[in-house]
Amino acid sequence: AQSVAQPEDQVNVAEGNPLTVKCTYSVSGNPYLFWYVQYPNRGLQFLLKYITGDNLVKGSYGFEAEFNKSQTSFHLKKPSALVSDSALYFCAVRALNSGNTPLVFGKGTRLSVIA
Amino acid sequence: DGGITQSPKYLFRKEGQNVTLSCEQNLNHDAMYWYRQDPGQGLRLIYYSQIVNDFQKGDIAEGYSVSREKKESFPLTVTSAQKNPTAFYLCASTPLTGPGDYFYTFGSGTRLTVV
Numbered sequence: 001a002q003s004v005a006q007p008e009d010q011v012n013v014a015e016g017n018p019l020t021v022k023c024t025y026s027v028s029g030n031p032y033l034f035w036y037v038q039y040p041n042r043g044l045q046f047l048l049k050y051i052t053g054d055n056l057v058k059g060s061y062g063f064e065a066e067f068n069k070s071q072t073s074f075h076l077k078k079p080s081a082l083v084s085d086s087a088l089y090f091c092a093v094r095a096l097n098s099g100n101t102p103l104v105f106g107k108g109t110r111l112s113v114i115a
Numbered sequence: 116d117g118g119i120t121q122s123p124k125y126l127f128r129k130e131g132q133n134v135t136l137s138c139e140q141n142l143n144h145d146a147m148y149w150y151r152q153d154p155g156q157g158l159r160l161i162y163y164s165q166i167v168n169d170f171q172k173g174d175i176a177e178g179y180s181v182s183r184e185k186k187e188s189f190p191l192t193v194t195s196a197q198k199n200p201t202a203f204y205l206c207a208s209t210p211l212t213g214p215g216d217y218f219y220t221f222g223s224g225t226r227l228t229v230v
Contacts, residue, residue, distance in 0.1 A: 107156060
């Protein structure tokens with residue numbers, strides 16, 4: 001079975017400070033990992049994904065994520081937070097060789113960036 | 116522009132009524148998905164389809180039905196058997212041509228309210 005945990009419901013950070021949104025996963029075999037962002041009353045927007053290769057993945061809007069196989073984590077990071085980064089963030093996973101099974105999403109982490 | 120369109124944006128349902136949510140994509144994507152979003156519960160999979168005239172139940176299919184008569188369209192019907200339908204519904208699609216192309220594009224969602 002595939003699962004994702006986002007241990008923090010809410011993350012608060014001051015503008016200009018670095019931010020981290022945590023994600024851990026469980027899959028059989030190699031993972032296919034994603035981060036999405038959602039603004040109020042909108043659909044989810046793709047930020048970045050990891051398939052294989054470099055453990056540090058760079059994505060949209062200055063976000064990046066670090067894949068750590070030993071810790072089964074895929075934390076989202078940004079060096080300097082903006083107020084406009086305030087949104088709901090979702091981590092998602094599926095096994096890479098799972099025959100196109102659907103993504104499993106975490107419960108989301110609400111990021112609040114304070115000016 | 117290519118994209119995925121959900122309509123209506125807001126929908127109100129009376130007790131005992133069936134309602135249908137529309138999802139159309141012009142991305143030539145193979146697979147389409149319906150998710151339900153409730154506060155604090157993340158995204159839960161209702162149904163998905165990877166090919167025309169075929170679909171599979173997700174984790175919370177009871178009280179819902181779907182069809183996939185055309186590649187571009189994947190409507191969701193919320194039946195009177197769904198006892199708590201008030202939620203935000205999200206449709207997504209993805210190509211299945213290979214891992215490098217695989218990521219969900221989401222519609223902007225339909226908010227369904229029981230009145």
